[in-house]
Amino acid sequence: MTVGDPCVHAVVVNWNGGGANLACLEGVEAQGLARDCIVFVDNGSTDGSLAEVRAAHPGLTVIENDENLGFGAAANQGARVAIERGARAVFFVNNDVVLPAGVLGRLCAALEERPRRAVVGPLVLRGDRPELVWSAGGAMTWRENLSGLRGFGRRDGPAWRESRDVDYIVGCAMLVSAELLEELDYFAVEYFAYMEDVDLCLRARCAGWEVHFVGDVAALHTPSSATGGGYSPRRKYMNAVNSVAFLRRHGRAVHWLRFLFFDVASLPVLWAIGIFRGRGKAVLAKAWGVCDGLRGRRVTAERVRDGASWLW
Numbered sequence: 001m002t003v004g005d006p007c008v009h010a011v012v013v014n015w016n017g018g019g020a021n022l023a024c025l026e027g028v029e030a031q032g033l034a035r036d037c038i039v040f041v042d043n044g045s046t047d048g049s050l051a052e053v054r055a056a057h058p059g060l061t062v063i064e065n066d067e068n069l070g071f072g073a074a075a076n077q078g079a080r081v082a083i084e085r086g087a088r089a090v091f092f093v094n095n096d097v098v099l100p101a102g103v104l105g106r107l108c109a110a111l112e113e114r115p116r117r118a119v120v121g122p123l124v125l126r127g128d129r130p131e132l133v134w135s136a137g138g139a140m141t142w143r144e145n146l147s148g149l150r151g152f153g154r155r156d157g158p159a160w161r162e163s164r165d166v167d168y169i170v171g172c173a174m175l176v177s178a179e180l181l182e183e184l185d186y187f188a189v190e191y192f193a194y195m196e197d198v199d200l201c202l203r204a205r206c207a208g209w210e211v212h213f214v215g216d217v218a219a220l221h222t223p224s225s226a227t228g229g230g231y232s233p234r235r236k237y238m239n240a241v242n243s244v245a246f247l248r249r250h251g252r253a254v255h256w257l258r259f260l261f262f263d264v265a266s267l268p269v270l271w272a273i274g275i276f277r278g279r280g281k282a283v284l285a286k287a288w289g290v291c292d293g294l295r296g297r298r299v300t301a302e303r304v305r306d307g308a309s310w311l312w
Contacts, residue, residue: 006034006085006086006087007086007087007088007089008033008037008087008089008091008104008108009033009037009038009039009082009087009089009090009091010028010031010033010037010038010039010090010091010092010093010104011038011039011041011075011079011082011091011092012024012025012039012041012078012093012094012095013041013043013071013074013075013078013092013094013095014041014043014045014049014053015042015043015044015045015068016045016046017045017049017095017096018047018049019049019052020095020222021040021049021052021095022052022053022056022057023098024093024094024095024096024097024099025038025040025053027098027099027100028091028093029057030099031101031104031105032104032105033104035057035058035059035060036059036061037082037087038057038061039060039061039062039063039078039082040057040060040061040062040078041062041063041074041075041077041078042062042063042064042065043065043067043068043069043070043074044065044066044067044069044301050062050064061081063077063078067301068301069189069301070189070191070192070193070299070301071171071187071192071194072186072187072190072191072192072193073187073189073192075171075186075187076186076187078090079176079178079181079186080186083178083181083182087178088177088178089108089111089175089176089178090175090176090178090181091104091107091173091175091176092171092173092174092175092176093172094171094221096127096172096221097124097172097173097219097220097221097222098127098219098221099220100217100218100219100220102217103122103173103217103218103219104175106122106214106216107120107121107122107175107217108175110163110212110214111175111177111212114210114212116208116209117177117209117210117212118176118179118180118204118209118210118211119168119169119174119175119176119177119200119209119211120169120174120175120211120212121137121169121170121173121174121175121212121214122173122213122214122215122217122218122219123135123136123156123160123213123214123215123216123217123218124136124172124173124218124219124221125156125219125220125221126221126222127220127221127222128222130220131155131156132153132154132155133151133152133153133154133155133156134149134152134221135149135150135152135170135172135221136149136151136160136166137149137166137168137169137170137213138150138166138167138168138169138170138201139166139167139168140167140168140202142251142254142258142259143258143263144262144263144266145243145263146195146198146243146246146247146255146259146263147167147168147198149170150166150213156218161215161216162215163212163213163214163216164212164213164215165210165211166211166213167198167201167202167211168197168200168202169197169201169212169213170197171196171197172219172221173219173221174197176200180204180209183207184200184203184204184207187199187200188200190245190298191246192238192242192298192299192300192301192304193242193299194235194238194239195239195242195243195245195246198246199246199249202250231279231282232312233281233284233285233309233311234285234304234311236282236283236286236289237286237288237289237292237299237304237309237311238289238299238304239286240285240286240287240288240289240290240293241290241293241297241298241299242293242299243263243289243293244289244293244294245298247259263290264290267287267290281311281312284311285309285311285312
């Protein structure tokens with residue numbers, strides 16, 4: 001499997017991504033992919049970004065949704081088109097990711113190194129401060145947010161450049177085998193946004209597949225651009241709702257207890273600290289998200305649209 005082979009396709013999902021789409025697609029094309037091997041899925045954007053993409057990158061396969069279906073549903077749309085065209089692996093790329101040349105080729109090689117390896121991803125560095133790590137793969141902790149990004153906020157160096165199996169690969173840049181996607185019925189769409197990558201990787205590992213971090217290549221990521229930043233109220237709300245949904249699917253009694261102790265009982269302290277750091281709304285949004293999750297509510301486009309809450 002090589003990058004120039006049509007058996008590898010890329011899927012980019014957009015929701016009001018603005019000019020970031022253009023830099024992302026330039027990076028995807030720099031991997032050696034032909035434009036007809038790139039599927040761009042627009043989730044009802046209203047910022048003119050879809051028109052910009054069509055003008056700058058003619059020849060892309062574009063799926064235009066009338067509304068925001070969420071990342072998982074849109075990514076599944078793109079992946080199904082890719083697999084129908086014969087793709088044996090699908091490269092999911094967030095539209096706020098920039099890829100240096102050679103990243104995808106290295107990932108393709110890593111995916112084929114072992115027959116049961118099904119998900120691979122690169123080191124992810126911060127786009128605004130590339131000397132800092134965003135993610136060297138992820139680990140399940142079943143504590144705050146249930147999981148953590150390896151190396152998050154640490155300075156890039158040898159400790160984060162060692163390739164290894166991990167619990168999950170962050171969805172901003174992940175290469176997934178078509179066989180796995182079809183076996184597991186793709187991303188779980190009920191998450192809407194956030195946690196669907198963790199869920200897919202956990203299901204893969206439970207089914208006997210390997211999830212592998214490739215440390216000798218790196219992508220640049222400006223996190224959560226569409227939802228206002230890494231500690232925005234909207235992002236914290238969605239992650240909290242989906243953490244509860246994740247526990248409903250995968251958690252045992254001990255996992256629920258750890259979540260309630262580390263993530264819920266700590267909210268009053270976090271709120272007090274957050275007031276002084278300008279994060280009070282984000283903590284309240286997280287608490288609201290936990291409550292909605294426990295009530296069985298899901299994240300929807302209407303619930304997280306601009307102005308739907310006084311918190312965002």
